[in-house]
Amino acid sequence: MTRFSASGRRAKIVATLGPGSNSPDTIRQLANTGVDVFRLNFSHGDHAGHEKAYKAVRRASEILDRPLGILADLQGPKIRVGKFENDEIRLRFHGEYNLVEGEESTGEDIPVPHPEILAALVEGDQILLDDGKLMLTVIKTGKKARVRADTPGPLSNRKGFTVLGKEIPVPALTEKDKKDLAFACELGVDFIALSFVQTRADLLEARSLMQGRGRLLAKIEKPAAIDNLDDIVAEADAIMVARGDLGVEFPPEQVPILQRRVVRASRAAGRPVIVATHMLESMVESLAPTRAEASDVAQAIYQGADAIMLSSETAVGRHPATAVAIMDRIVKAVETDSDYWRSSNSFAPRSALPSSDADVIAEAAKSLAEMHDCDAIFVSTSHISVLSRFSRSRPRHRLITHAQDFTKLGHQALFWGVEPLLEAGPQDQNALMTILKTQLGEGTKVVCILGDDAGSESPGWRIEMMEL
Secondary structure, eight states: OBOOOOSOOOSEEEEEESTTTOSHHHHHHHHHHTOOEEEEETTSSOHHHHHHHHHHHHHHHHHHTSOOEEEEEOOOOOOBOOBOTTSEEEEOTTOEEEEEESSBOOTTOEEESOHHHHHHOOTTOEEEETTTTEEEEEEEOSSSEEEEESSOEEEETTOBEEETTOOOOOOSSOHHHHHHHHHHHHHTOSEEEETTOOSHHHHHHHHHHHTTOSEEEEEEOSHHHHHTHHHHHHHOSEEEEEHHHHHHHSOGGGHHHHHHHHHHHHHHTTOOEEEESSSSGGGGTOSSOOHHHHHHHHHHHHHTOSEEEESHHHHTOSOHHHHHHHHHHHHHHHHTOHHHHHHHTTSSOGGGSOOOHHHHHHHHHHHHHHHTTOSEEEEOOOOHHHHHHHHHTOOSSEEEEEESOHHHHHHTTTSTTEEEEEOOSOOOHHHHHHHHHHHHOTTOEEEEEEOSOTTSSSOOOEEEEEEO
């Protein structure tokens, strides 16, 4: 039997693995401290390293006897400059340079290994380099585009290249991504995160390659993704607000507004949504976050995020477990605030999901639990679309789910409030109640949602209130 988490926290924590955290001992420590999902970043490392980390997480799940999700984050078509003759050039203020097609260049030409980008440029386009540290303006187009440097500074090999506000016709999945996706699915990860999604078609391509293995997460980080947000949210199984690249594409004052919009759309559609990037960035070096960072984490929870993510803080940071512990404390503090519960119950428009029996049952269970002062709601299903309705209703009571398949546990790990419990083999009602009594204690009052077919979306629901 795999126990559900007893952290007392409803929102979930995602932690990125890297050189600072991928040892088995550190992974177990992070899980003990509060991590619910581990992220494998395929922009770095190799397959052997990712497989080792994957096995360490699965082993930690067995040792700790609690479910842990694994998310494989594909690199995507990250556009970068090529290699310079001397590895670096120094841009002069208002100096003029050529953008040339190719992997390498000589002199002060800037190599761009993507001919489709040069073809898409028009005069006046603004280009950000090195994640926004440098800016160029296009003053002439052609096979060699001419640009003016609006920001001086060094530009070295393989730095990021972004054309502001423009949808570049590049494929959503590179050849590297396709190989990484196949490898991750073969491993058995719970989620595949697709980077730089621009349209629903991008997700359909990835889903066809996944062949039903794992769940598909869309990262929102491009202007086109914002334009096509409703279609993308409807197609994806989960969403990530990737604020790093979103902040390169949009001015800083727009990012908080876009974050809130994406969270609302995801919550309305019943998709778990992660807010990511620079949450506790100062903790890469420091033992404590800034007050602004603490407020940032809290605001993501107040807005309705299902999960929040640590990136560099755990991947390369000096204090990965401390970063997780502080994030855990911030979330728990928000969840003790009565204003949080008032706002969370009026946040998502109900019309975004088609009305279903599960919606009615979720609201009825929530009302019954409140009316009779119950301690928990137990849902005997592992069907994701059903769980999404229960999770988005944001009950104050513990939300415990039942699964007979270990592979389903990681899929549930991102859902707000869901505490999955694995018990192998078919279970009758008496056996399930015995399991719950062992986990929750005798005398606990539970609203039980039972069905004839736990894997079905409409399992013949019945609702009962029990004292264990």
